[in-house]
Amino acid sequence: xxxxxxxxxxEVFIGHYPAMVRRARQVLRSDIDAEDAAQEVLLRIxxxxxxxxxxERMGAWLYTLVHxxxxxxxxxxxxxxxxxTRAGAEELFAGLDLEEMMEREAVCAAVAESLDxxxxxxxxxxxxxxxxxxxxxxxxxxxQIPMGTLMARKKxxxxxxxxxxxxxxxxx
Numbered sequence: 001x002x003x004x005x006x007x008x009x010x011e012v013f014i015g016h017y018p019a020m021v022r023r024a025r026q027v028l029r030s031d032i033d034a035e036d037a038a039q040e041v042l043l044r045i046x047x048x049x050x051x052x053x054x055x056e057r058m059g060a061w062l063y064t065l066v067h068x069x070x071x072x073x074x075x076x077x078x079x080x081x082x083x084x085t086r087a088g089a090e091e092l093f094a095g096l097d098l099e100e101m102m103e104r105e106a107v108c109a110a111v112a113e114s115l116d117x118x119x120x121x122x123x124x125x126x127x128x129x130x131x132x133x134x135x136x137x138x139x140x141x142x143x144q145i146p147m148g149t150l151m152a153r154k155k156x157x158x159x160x161x162x163x164x165x166x167x168x169x170x171x172x
Contacts, residue, residue: 013042016059020066027070037069048131050112068132107170114161122160125153 017038024034041062045051055061115123128139129150136154140147165171 016062017042019059020062023063023066024070027067028073033073037073038066041065041069044131047108048112050116072133107165110165110168110170111161114164115157117164118157118160122153122157125150126157126161129154130158 020038020041021034024037025031028034028037044065052058115126118126124143125139128134128143129136136147136150139145139150143150162171
C-alpha cells in the first residue's frame with residue numbers, strides 16, 4: 001500500500017469506528033467501556049499514524065486491536081470507573097508549551113522512522129513490549145519465541161533507536 005493509498009485517521013474513524021464499538025460491546029458487555037476501548041485504539045493510531053501505512057486489511061487489523069484492548073481491559077480490570085481515578089494524568093499535556101510539544105513531536109517522528117528502519121523481528125519485540133504493553137511472557141506464549149530471544153531483540157531495537165535519536169541530537 002503506498003502513502004497515497006494510506007487512509008487518514010478521519011477515514012479510519014468514519015469508516016470503521018461503529019464496527020469497532022460493536023466488537024468491543026460484544027466482548028465487554030458495556031456500552032461505556034466499549035466506547036472507551038474503541039477510542040483508546042483510535043487514540044493510539046492518532047499518536048502513531050505511521051502504523052496505518054503497512055496495513056492491507058484495515059477492518060481486520062482494527063478488529064484485532066480492539067479485541068486485544070478489550071482483553072487487556074478485562075484482565076486488568078481497567079474499566080471506566082478505574083480510569084476516572086487516574087484522570088489527573090491527562091493534565092500532563094496541558095502544561096506543555098509549544099516548544100515542548102514540537103520537541104515531543106520531533107522525537108515521536110524520529111522514533112517512528114527508527115521503528116520503520118528496524119528488522120521485522122526487532123520491531124516486533126519492541127512494539128509488542130513497549131507500545132502494546134505486553135510482558136515478555138505473554139509475547140513468548142503467543143509467538144512461540146523464547147523469552148530470552150525476545151528480550152535480546154527488544155534491547156537491540158532500543159539501542160538502535162537510542163543511537164538514531166542521539167545522532168539527531170534529540171537524546172543525550
